[in-house]
Amino acid sequence: MPDENQQQPTPPAPNAERKTLDDRAKMTELERVRHSCAHVMATAILRLWPDAQFAYGPPVENGFYYDLECSHRISPEDFPKIEEEMKKEIKANNTFEKIVVPREQALKDSESGRLGGLTERPGNVSKFKIDLLKQIPEGEPISYYKNGDFVDLCAGPHVMRTGNIGAFKLTSVAAAYYKGDEKGPQLQRIYGTAFKNKTALDEYFKMLEEAKRRDHRKIGAEMGLFAIDTEFVGPGMPLWLPKGTVLVEELEKLAKETEFAAGYVRVRTPHLAREKMYKTSGHLPYYAESMFPKMEMDEHRADRQKIEQRIAELEKQLADHTKKKSGG
Numbered sequence: 001m002p003d004e005n006q007q008q009p010t011p012p013a014p015n016a017e018r019k020t021l022d023d024r025a026k027m028t029e030l031e032r033v034r035h036s037c038a039h040v041m042a043t044a045i046l047r048l049w050p051d052a053q054f055a056y057g058p059p060v061e062n063g064f065y066y067d068l069e070c071s072h073r074i075s076p077e078d079f080p081k082i083e084e085e086m087k088k089e090i091k092a093n094n095t096f097e098k099i100v101v102p103r104e105q106a107l108k109d110s111e112s113g114r115l116g117g118l119t120e121r122p123g124n125v126s127k128f129k130i131d132l133l134k135q136i137p138e139g140e141p142i143s144y145y146k147n148g149d150f151v152d153l154c155a156g157p158h159v160m161r162t163g164n165i166g167a168f169k170l171t172s173v174a175a176a177y178y179k180g181d182e183k184g185p186q187l188q189r190i191y192g193t194a195f196k197n198k199t200a201l202d203e204y205f206k207m208l209e210e211a212k213r214r215d216h217r218k219i220g221a222e223m224g225l226f227a228i229d230t231e232f233v234g235p236g237m238p239l240w241l242p243k244g245t246v247l248v249e250e251l252e253k254l255a256k257e258t259e260f261a262a263g264y265v266r267v268r269t270p271h272l273a274r275e276k277m278y279k280t281s282g283h284l285p286y287y288a289e290s291m292f293p294k295m296e297m298d299e300h301r302a303d304r305q306k307i308e309q310r311i312a313e314l315e316k317q318l319a320d321h322t323k324k325k326s327g328g
């Protein structure tokens with residue numbers, strides 16, 4: 001089970017698809033604040049761990065993230081340190097300066113490790129930036145955004161200055177594959193959120209706390225209505241206890257009576273169906289992570305194989321021992 005603090009309330013799509021210039025122009029002011037904050041976070045991380053290589057850093061529903069590769073494994077214990085550096089960058093109120101460059105220049109700056117870095121980093125090529133460059137269609141302008149010493153390959157848009165980021169907080173770390181490809185390099189994904197001011201930020205975290213407090217999974221378990229066992233049964237699959245079962249049955253009774261009174265007749269459908277059905281119903285795209293994570297059958301198979309192997313070993317030992325005893 002991952003630590004609860006490590007989980008994001010709404011996980012974004014695993015593959016951050018490249019936004020078109022049109023999509024980017026539509027970014028809201030809040031998204032600009034958040035994406036700009038991702039640049040500031042990268043600046044801070046590089047001050048602490050200069051070897052970090054950055055990949056994607058888009059705004060997401062409740063904040064932003066930036067994927068990176070780094071010799072240091074970043075944990076939530078590092079957040080205060082990173083946030084401290086971020087505050088310095090915001091206080092410096094550096095402009096987000098746009099620089100349009102020819103493709104060859106961008107390739108050269110990636111080779112030297114300068115892109116997505118604070119300085120040139122000989123021997124530490126900006127490999128993700130090279131790949132991102134390849135995805136920029138011929139004819140589309142290639143631009144950098146520079147705040148302080150940090151230069152990133154980015155089409156924008158951002159806020160005018162780092163000081164326009166009102167309030168922010170780093171929230172979690174997760175593992176992510178580059179471009180969502182599980183055969184690709186594994187990266188560290190650092191999530192954060194930002195708001196125009198501290199009041200809005202505080203309200204957001206208060207709302208999260210309230211939501212946690214009012215979570216039906218928590219309340220239902222506390223009231224002894226059901227138990228959820230994510231290890232043996234699965235998330236979103238309650239085991240109804242006697243008190244809860246009474247409620248379920250009463251509700252079913254009421255539903256049946258209401259339907260009967262309205263002239264409906266009942267049908268029955270299977271509990272399980274092909275993936276296609278859940279795609280059509282629209283459940284799978286939205287609840288894949290929270291309700292329908294893949295069951296790790298292979299993991300169980302490996303465990304079973306290990307156990308069977310051990311049983312065979314023990315049986316052999318026992319047989320040998322019995323033979324020795326009887327053979328004298």
Ligand SMILES: [Zn+2]
Pocket residue numbers: 035039145152154155156157158
């Ligand atoms: Zn940017």
